[in-house]
Amino acid sequence: MKALVTGISGFVGSHMAEFLLLKGVEVVGTIRNRSRMDHISHLQQDIRLVECELRDPFSVEALIGAEKPDLIFHLAAQSFVPTSWNSPIDTIHNNVAGQVNLFEAIRRFGLHSKIQIACSSEEYGQVNPGETPIKETNPLRPLSPYAISKVAQDYLGYQYHKSYGLHVIRTITFNHTGPRRGENFVTSNFAKQIVDIEKGKKPPVIYVGNLEAKRDFTDVRDVVRGYWLALEKGVPGEAYNIASGTCYTIAEMLAILLSHSNVDIEVKTDASRLRPSDVEILLGDYRKFHEATGWNPEIPFERTMEDLLQYWRSQP
Ligand SMILES: C[C@H]1O[C@H](OP(=O)(O)OP(=O)(O)OC[C@H]2O[C@@H](n3cnc4c(=O)[nH]c(N)nc43)[C@H](O)[C@@H]2O)[C@@H](O)[C@@H](O)C1=O
Numbered sequence: 001m002k003a004l005v006t007g008i009s010g011f012v013g014s015h016m017a018e019f020l021l022l023k024g025v026e027v028v029g030t031i032r033n034r035s036r037m038d039h040i041s042h043l044q045q046d047i048r049l050v051e052c053e054l055r056d057p058f059s060v061e062a063l064i065g066a067e068k069p070d071l072i073f074h075l076a077a078q079s080f081v082p083t084s085w086n087s088p089i090d091t092i093h094n095n096v097a098g099q100v101n102l103f104e105a106i107r108r109f110g111l112h113s114k115i116q117i118a119c120s121s122e123e124y125g126q127v128n129p130g131e132t133p134i135k136e137t138n139p140l141r142p143l144s145p146y147a148i149s150k151v152a153q154d155y156l157g158y159q160y161h162k163s164y165g166l167h168v169i170r171t172i173t174f175n176h177t178g179p180r181r182g183e184n185f186v187t188s189n190f191a192k193q194i195v196d197i198e199k200g201k202k203p204p205v206i207y208v209g210n211l212e213a214k215r216d217f218t219d220v221r222d223v224v225r226g227y228w229l230a231l232e233k234g235v236p237g238e239a240y241n242i243a244s245g246t247c248y249t250i251a252e253m254l255a256i257l258l259s260h261s262n263v264d265i266e267v268k269t270d271a272s273r274l275r276p277s278d279v280e281i282l283l284g285d286y287r288k289f290h291e292a293t294g295w296n297p298e299i300p301f302e303r304t305m306e307d308l309l310q311y312w313r314s315q316p
Contacts, residue, residue: 002026004069007076014039019224054098064105072115084146095149103160114167114231119154121174122147133285143277161237169234174243174284178220179311195312209273211251214281218244219299229293243284244297
């Protein structure tokens, strides 16, 4: 069995590759010439890397024609919400065109590949009182260009399934974190700031944005197991929430990180970290996914936070 992982050098892609190798699957991954390789350098003997620009239809057609994968985990994306306000067109083009090129190539070669697409809880956006935990049937009220790009990816998955019978599973993943999380994202950013203070690399002040937002965090290692099960047992064309079913304010998450460190820290708001519109609460109902696949989150949030701190402590 051969799996293609787009964005294999990224945070989720590297964990996906590790999971697939343990399953004995042949792993091929896409990289771009500017991809950072540090997340997958330990896997390079066991995986095959192909240079592919997903925005370029010729590049994608060559990849799909040569590889003809059984499984596709489509994880490549511009995934940082604030970047999407600075470069909305680039985010939408990258995320939407990349996926259309992939679908079109699969369709043209007449492949029966099973395709997981990485949709996002950001699609739900503004959630009204009484709508939590959020089900897949909730209205989508996206609040960022990134969220729009994910709504488009999500519905393209639905449409290519309906129009051409592509075997697409739409995973709507809530926030996820763990070792190797990019340092822009809140859990990793705060963990790295704490570790930099521990190491004496910066003064004991931690800079933060909106601490009132509530997020539902799942460990990335649970998420990639979910993506595998989604392709094994999910119904084509369907959308499934992947979430933990609990949420924390960002302030509570910071308090958990601080409880695993012994530094004394002053917390300061950095206005540049505030967003034009921030999603107030994301709390997912993952029962539909559980019923389809048997998946449950297994790694407790406290352990994820400890592992994230350990990750940053181990970095040079
Ligand atoms: C599901 C979804 O999950 C992620 O999107 P996100 O929720 O925007 O993730 P984040 O870690 O950037 O922010 C989480 C919350 O934390 C608040 N916050 C406070 N202070 C800081 C801060 O200093 N930095 C950041 N980044 N956020 C901060 C911020 O305002 C927001 O309310 C991506 O994986 C995305 O790809 C995705 O699909």
